[in-house]
Amino acid sequence: MKLTGSEILVECLKREGVDTVFGYPGGVVLGLYDYLYRQTHLRHVLCRHEQGAMHMAEGYARATGKVGTVLVTSGPGATNTVTGLTDALMDSVPLVVFTGQVPTQLLGNDAFQEADIIGITISCTKYNFLVKRVEDLARTIKEAYHLAASGRPGPVLIDLPKDVTFAQTEFSYPDSVYLRSYNPTIEGNKGQIKKAAKAVRQAKRPVLYTGGGVVASGASAELTRLAGLIRCPVTSTLMGLGGFSGSDPRFLGMLGMHGTYKANMAMYESDLVIAVGARFDDRVTGKVDDFVPNAKIIHIDIDPTSIRKNIRVDIPIVGDVAHVLRTLIEVLEANDEPIYVDAERAAWEARIAELDAEHPLGYTHSDEVIKPQSVVEKLYALTQGRAIVSTDVGQHQMWTAQYYHFESGRDWLTSGGLGTMGYGFPAALGAQAAHPDRLVITVSGDGSFQMNIQELATAVVNDLPVKVVILNNRYLGMVRQWQQLFYEERYSHSYLATTPDFVKVAEAYGALGLRATKPSEVEGVLLAAFRHKGPVVVDILTDPMENVYPMVPAGAANHQMVFCDPDQTPGAGLKQKDGQGAKTPPLPLTGGGARP
Amino acid sequence: MIHILSLKVENRAGALSRIAGLFSARGFNIDSLSVAPTADPSVSAMTIVTHGDDAIIEQITKQLNKLIDVIKVVDAQGRNYVHRETALIKIHTRPEDRAEALRVVDIFRANVVDSSPNSYTVEITGDSEKVDAIINLLRPLGIKDLVRTGKVAVTRELNKNP
Ligand SMILES: Cc1ncc(C[n+]2csc(CCOP(=O)(O)OP(=O)(O)O)c2C)c(N)n1
Ligand SMILES: [Mg+2]
Numbered sequence: 001m002k003l004t005g006s007e008i009l010v011e012c013l014k015r016e017g018v019d020t021v022f023g024y025p026g027g028v029v030l031g032l033y034d035y036l037y038r039q040t041h042l043r044h045v046l047c048r049h050e051q052g053a054m055h056m057a058e059g060y061a062r063a064t065g066k067v068g069t070v071l072v073t074s075g076p077g078a079t080n081t082v083t084g085l086t087d088a089l090m091d092s093v094p095l096v097v098f099t100g101q102v103p104t105q106l107l108g109n110d111a112f113q114e115a116d117i118i119g120i121t122i123s124c125t126k127y128n129f130l131v132k133r134v135e136d137l138a139r140t141i142k143e144a145y146h147l148a149a150s151g152r153p154g155p156v157l158i159d160l161p162k163d164v165t166f167a168q169t170e171f172s173y174p175d176s177v178y179l180r181s182y183n184p185t186i187e188g189n190k191g192q193i194k195k196a197a198k199a200v201r202q203a204k205r206p207v208l209y210t211g212g213g214v215v216a217s218g219a220s221a222e223l224t225r226l227a228g229l230i231r232c233p234v235t236s237t238l239m240g241l242g243g244f245s246g247s248d249p250r251f252l253g254m255l256g257m258h259g260t261y262k263a264n265m266a267m268y269e270s271d272l273v274i275a276v277g278a279r280f281d282d283r284v285t286g287k288v289d290d291f292v293p294n295a296k297i298i299h300i301d302i303d304p305t306s307i308r309k310n311i312r313v314d315i316p317i318v319g320d321v322a323h324v325l326r327t328l329i330e331v332l333e334a335n336d337e338p339i340y341v342d343a344e345r346a347a348w349e350a351r352i353a354e355l356d357a358e359h360p361l362g363y364t365h366s367d368e369v370i371k372p373q374s375v376v377e378k379l380y381a382l383t384q385g386r387a388i389v390s391t392d393v394g395q396h397q398m399w400t401a402q403y404y405h406f407e408s409g410r411d412w413l414t415s416g417g418l419g420t421m422g423y424g425f426p427a428a429l430g431a432q433a434a435h436p437d438r439l440v441i442t443v444s445g446d447g448s449f450q451m452n453i454q455e456l457a458t459a460v461v462n463d464l465p466v467k468v469v470i471l472n473n474r475y476l477g478m479v480r481q482w483q484q485l486f487y488e489e490r491y492s493h494s495y496l497a498t499t500p501d502f503v504k505v506a507e508a509y510g511a512l513g514l515r516a517t518k519p520s521e522v523e524g525v526l527l528a529a530f531r532h533k534g535p536v537v538v539d540i541l542t543d544p545m546e547n548v549y550p551m552v553p554a555g556a557a558n559h560q561m562v563f564c565d566p567d568q569t570p571g572a573g574l575k576q577k578d579g580q581g582a583k584t585p586p587l588p589l590t591g592g593g594a595r596p
Numbered sequence: 597m598i599h600i601l602s603l604k605v606e607n608r609a610g611a612l613s614r615i616a617g618l619f620s621a622r623g624f625n626i627d628s629l630s631v632a633p634t635a636d637p638s639v640s641a642m643t644i645v646t647h648g649d650d651a652i653i654e655q656i657t658k659q660l661n662k663l664i665d666v667i668k669v670v671d672a673q674g675r676n677y678v679h680r681e682t683a684l685i686k687i688h689t690r691p692e693d694r695a696e697a698l699r700v701v702d703i704f705r706a707n708v709v710d711s712s713p714n715s716y717t718v719e720i721t722g723d724s725e726k727v728d729a730i731i732n733l734l735r736p737l738g739i740k741d742l743v744r745t746g747k748v749a750v751t752r753e754l755n756k757n758p
C-alpha cells in the first residue's frame with residue numbers, strides 16, 4: 001500500500017517505539033501536523049519555543065534511556081533547535097530532530113523560511129540528513145534512530161522538504177541497519193583489559209573517576225561491583241552523578257572546579273586512575289600537568305577521540321563501558337590471588353578520611369537569611385534522594401550537584417558540556433512526560449528560569465506537575481561570584497533586580513506560585529509544593545552574596561582549592577564594604593514582596 | 597611533521613564540508629586536499645596533506661574516523677606510498693625565452709599543453725619536490741598563473757613478483 005511521507009514518518013516512529021514527540025508547527029509542516037491530528041498513536045507535546053522542545057526531548061531521553069524526538073518547522077523553527085542540538089552533542093544525548101524544509105524545487109532559492117539547516121547543524125549533530133525523495137524516508141529514519149542511540153549517543157537531524165511529506169511511495173521499514181562507515185567498538189580489547197587488571201592489582205591508591213558514559217551505557221551495576229571487588233573509592237564528574245550511589249561510603253563526591261577537596265586530593269595522590277566514560281574535561285582537570293601527577297591512567301571510553309585528547313593515558317580501552325567493566329571483573333576474578341593488600345587499602349581509606357576531615361563540604365548556617373545550600377539539603381531530606389532533579393546553570397547547579405545525593409544517573413538532568421541556561425525546566429517537563437507518577441523537581445536560578453519561562457504554559461496545559469525551585473539571589477550568581485573574586489567586585493551587568501515577581505508569573509500561567517523569604521519558611525513551602533497536584537514555582541529568596549566553595553580558581557591546579565571568600569571564615573558570605581557599596585546595587589531580601 | 601592521509605569516503609553531498617569543517621573547527625591544518633570518485637562511484641578517494649605533532653595527527657585520524665561519512669583513513673607516514681601531484685604553470689614567453697622554457701620542460705619530461713604568442717602552459721606530474729623544482733626554474737621567466745592539484749596517494753604493492 002502506498003503511504004504519504006507524513007504517514008511514513010508516523011509509521012516509522014511507531015516501529016521505533018516512540019510514544020511522545022515534542023514540537024511546534026509552522027508552514028511547511030502543516031501537512032504533517034494535519035496527519036498528526038488524525039492519528040492516535042503519537043502524543044505530541046506542544047512547547048512554547050522550539051528550544052524548549054529540544055530540552056524536553058533531552059530530559060525525556062536522559063530520564064528514560066530512549067531516543068528523544070522533536071518536530072519543528074523550517075527556518076526559524078529549525079534554527080531555534082541549534083542550542084539544544086549542541087547541548088545534546090556535548091552531553092551525548094540521543095535525539096532525532098525532524099525539521100521541515102521548503103519544497104525541494106525551492107531549495108537554495110532563499111525561499112520564505114528557508115534556512116540551510118544541514119549546513120548550520122553539521123558541527124552540532126552527530127549526523128544529519130536531507131531527504132529529497134520519499135523513497136529514502138523510511139530507511140533514513142531507521143538510520144537516524146540507530147545513529148542517535150548507538151556508539152556514543154548524540155543528536156541526529158532529518159531535514160524534510162514539504163513535498164516529500166506529501167509524496168507517496170510503497171512503505172517498507174528495514175529491520176536492520178548496515179552502515180559500512182559506522183561501526184562503534186563495543187567489546188574492549190582483551191589484551192588491554194588484561195593490562196588494566198594487572199595495573200589494578202599493582203595499585204596501592206586507586207581511584208575510579210567516572211562520567212556520563214556510565215549512565216549512557218547503563219553500567220551502574222558493573223561499576224558498583226568493580227568498586228567493591230577492588231575496594232576502590234569513586235569520584236564522578238557532573239554528568240556522571242548518580243552512576244554510582246551518592247550515599248555509598250565509597251563515594252567521594254564530585255571532582256573538579258567545584259568538587260570536594262577529598263575527591264580532588266584523592267585523584268592528586270592516587271597511583272592509579274581508572275577513568276570510566278569520562279573525558280578529562282577542563283572543568284574537571286584544572287591545570288592538566290598537576291591533575292594526577294603520580295598516577296597511571298586507564299581510560300575506558302566508547303569514543304576513541306576522547307582518549308588521549310587532553311591527557312596522556314597509559315592503558316586506553318575503547319569500548320562500551322558496561323561491556324568492558326564486565327570483562328575486567330571477569331579477568332580479575334579468574335585469578336585467585338587477592339586483588340589488593342588489606343593494609344594498603346586501609347591506609348588509603350584512612351588518608352581519604354583525613355582529607356575529608358581537613359576540608360569537609362560545608363557552609364555557614366544562618367537563621368536570618370536563607371542559605372541556598374540549606375534548600376538543596378532540605379530537598380534531599382524531604383525526597384530522600386528519590387526525585388528526578390534537573391537544574392539550570394550557575395551557582396544553584398553546583399550546589400545541587402554538591403548537596404543532593406543521587407541514586408540513579410537517570411534521575412539527574414543537567415547541562416554539563418555546554419552549560420545551557422534555560423535547560424533545566426523544559427528538561428524536567430520532558431522527564432515528567434515520560435514519568436507522570438514521579439516527583440520531578442527543577443532547581444533553577446532567577447536568571448536561568450527566565451530563559452525558558454514560557455514553558456510554564458506547556459506544563460499547565462499538558463498537566464506536567466513539575467516543581468520549580470528558584471534559588472533567587474537576584475543575581476547572575478555565578479557571574480557575580482567571578483566578578484567578586486577575579487574582577488575586584490565590579491559587578492558589571494550581573495544584577496537582575498527583583499523583577500519579575502515569579503509568584504505572579506506562575507499565577508498568570510495558571511500554575512501555583514509560592515515564596516519563602518526566611519529560613520523558617522523553606523520546609524513549609526517545599527512541602528506545599530510537593531502536595532500540590534499541578535506545576536508549582538517556588539521562589540526562594542536566598543543570600544545574594546553566597547558563593548560556591550570549594551573552588552579551583554581558573555588556571556590553578558586541583559590541589560590548590562580555595563575554601564572561602566578572601567578574609568572570611570568559610571562560607572560566611574561577603575560583608576558589604578563601605579564606599580564599595582555604591583558600585584553594588586541594593587540587595588533587598590524581600591524580592592517582589594512576600595505575601596502572607 | 598608533514599603527514600599524508602589517504603581517505604575513502606562515502607560519495608555524498610556534504611561529505612567534503614564535514615571533513616573540511618572538522619579541520620577548521622578543531623584548528624587542524626590542511627596543507628592540501630584533493631578528492632575524486634574511485635572505481636566504485638559510491639566511494640570517493642581523498643588525500644589530505646596536513647602537519648602537526650604525533651598527538652595532533654592521532655587526534656586528526658581519530659576525528660576523521662569518527663565522521664559517519666568516512667569509511668577508512670590511512671596515514672601514509674611510515675608506509676610505502678606512491679604520491680603524485682599535477683601542476684599547470686602558465687608562463688610568459690618572450691621570444692628570446694622560448695628555448696629556455698622548452699629546455700626546462702624537456703628536462704622534467706613535462707608537456708606544453710597550450711601556447712599563445714606570449715605564453716606557454718606547462719603541465720607537470722610528479723612528486724611534490726619535482727613540481728617545486730620546475731616551478732623554481734620557470735619562475736625567472738615570469739609565472740602568470742599556477743594551479744596545483746595537491747597530492748594524491750596510493751599504497752605500493754610490496755610483492756611485485758607474482
Ligand atoms: C545561555 C547562557 N548564557 C550565559 C551563560 C553564562 N552564565 C553562566 S552561569 C550564569 C548565571 C546564572 O544565573 P542564575 O540562573 O540566576 O543562577 P545563579 O548562578 O544565580 O544560581 C551565566 C550568565 C550561560 N551559561 N548560558
Ligand atoms: Mg541567580
